Amino acid sequence: MSGLVVVGVDGSASSLAAVEVAAEEARRRSADLRVVHAFLWPAMHVPLGASPLGPPDGGLRAMTERLVTEAAARARSVAPDVEVSQAVVTGEPLTVLEAQSRSAELVVVGSRGMGGFVGLLVGSTAVHLAAHGRCPVLVVREQAVPEGPVVLGVDGSAASAKAIGFAFAEAELRGADLVALHAWTGWNAPMPAPQDERAPYANEPGALAAGEERLLSEALTGYRERYPDVKVRHETVHGGAREALIEASRTARLLVVGARGRGGFSGLVLGSVSQAMLHHAHCPVAVVRGGDADGDV
Template sequence: MPRRVVVGVDGSPSALAAVAAAAQEALLRGVRLHVVHAFVWPAMHVPPGGSPLGPSAGGVRESVERLLTEAVERAQAAAPGVRVDHGVITGTAVTALEAESRTARLMVVGHHSSAGPAGLLGSTAVHLAAHSHCPVMVVREQTTDDRPVLVAVDDTPRSRGAVAFAFEEASLRGAELVALHVCGTWADRSDTRPVDRVDPGNDAETIPDHEERLLHEALSGHRESHPEVTVRAHIVQGRTQPTLIEASRSARLMVVGARGRGGFTGLLLGSVSQAVLRHAYCPVTVVRSGLK
């Protein structure tokens, strides 16, 4: 049975944007979209027909049904023909969505929760990016379809899964793929001065041979398996975080890798991945190393 695309909803505008993106991803993959709402109140023994704090029309059950109906309608409008089902899970969003990720091909969440101010990366997104059992797409806003997919390539095992996912995503979307490797000044990650972009095919004298070899080796096998994908490979001399964030301005989706499971969430996800999730100008997919 093909795995589902799963999207978490909480009624916020950010979650509805995530639903639209998730519906399109499910349709591209030919799989079902599963809309999930994590529901804490039943565990607290609140009567499902209505809260003693308000009229029956404002009860818990009615509110949840409206939330899910709106999400399903948004999915069907964003991707006509997509197959959608939905469910309510007792528990917190973090625990519910992490459990759902075990049987998902892709998990999609909004950039911030309804409880947080606009633009603030929610704790659910951070936790899932670090602990999900499948790739996690964090949606900030929808971008135009004529932009490329962007993948960050480095010299660690964590970028291997990201590169594979990015090729698949570019193939499904019929999009160009930009593979970006940052080298040069790594120490001062808080520096946001402009960076110099270098194309390894045009300015090879300024780039160490091992940097070119690294990028070539990261892409070579995938280029053969996805000949339909047009790839532009770039090596950028500059600071990692601001370079990737700036590059996201011209992408429809950015794909980054992260370390495997274990440890504290912040350490597990890594400073670069966290910075991209918080500040990128396009949706970001995090692919942890070791995912099967």
């Protein structure tokens, strides 16, 4: 049975870019592609048919069907071998796409839609879906660097394990290198045991950095063996995670982050680093939730 990639469309240039990316993602996975439009107007009791004074193929419903048909045609032109279906589903976009994510292995959306306001860097649907979707969500922002690596943000939290597995799989699918990046500061690094009991706050120079390098290596344990063809580069950066990941995204073909990680607050469904990537990264961003059991979803 083929897997399923879902892409949300609304007729905007951003969503059409998402359709092209989604078609490529489906092709890589040998998966089917479903093009979905959330049709909100029936719930608002707006007339959907053609006006008696207008053309017979006018009206919101006909316009919506054309929109989805054109998006599906765009997908087929990008990936002719992919089985493409289309659906117009009555409902609010987040609710519709969250429901679609339950049967998908990936949902793809543009960073801005038809409802986007000038100055709003990322659409509310993209942010909320990244927090609530039941599968990884790929938000298409700027153009990826075709030969760049997959960049993975690693923080050592249990919730980030699914993001690590997803990033390795994506690098393998693309034939890309993987850069596993871990950023730390003196505020978020666990304090190693003191070397001298008489000086409880004293440690050898570089002890914090060495501990963070071990954290990164331990987080990746087992994945190298599972994905032996993926070339992995470790990068441990003393500095803010947001700044480090945004800079790394400049030369990446994909950035992968968890929905929430170390330092996340209970009840906060999308971490501040993940949100910052959706707003400011220079390449497509995949947000991978840790799972219902970890409390960050």
